[in-house]
Amino acid sequence: MNHLEIDKEIAHLERVFVVISTSDRIPLSYWQERLRGLVSPCLMPSQRERVARLMEMLRLLKKAEEALRVKPPLHRTGTRS
Numbered sequence: 001m002n003h004l005e006i007d008k009e010i011a012h013l014e015r016v017f018v019v020i021s022t023s024d025r026i027p028l029s030y031w032q033e034r035l036r037g038l039v040s041p042c043l044m045p046s047q048r049e050r051v052a053r054l055m056e057m058l059r060l061l062k063k064a065e066e067a068l069r070v071k072p073p074l075h076r077t078g079t080r081s
Contacts, residue, residue, distance in 0.1 A: 003047070009038060010050050017057045022065035032058055
């Protein structure tokens with residue numbers, strides 16, 4: 001991938017990451033693989049910074065997803081314990 005194609009892919013992921021959530025049809029692992037595919041020693045410094053921001057956004061989404069899985073279900077009374 002040349003630098004222009006990388007910039008286009010990063011821009012696409014930046015647009016997508018603003019609207020994805022843990023409940024989307026496409027799993028977060030898909031986006032993680034797309035992002036990993038961009039990591040390369042030939043990235044320009046600005047591209048590395050943008051990819052790092054995207055990785056942080058994805059990390060926070062995965063953390064939220066894990067927190068949702070850990071929550072115990074509500075009882076009929078509306079309480080968790």
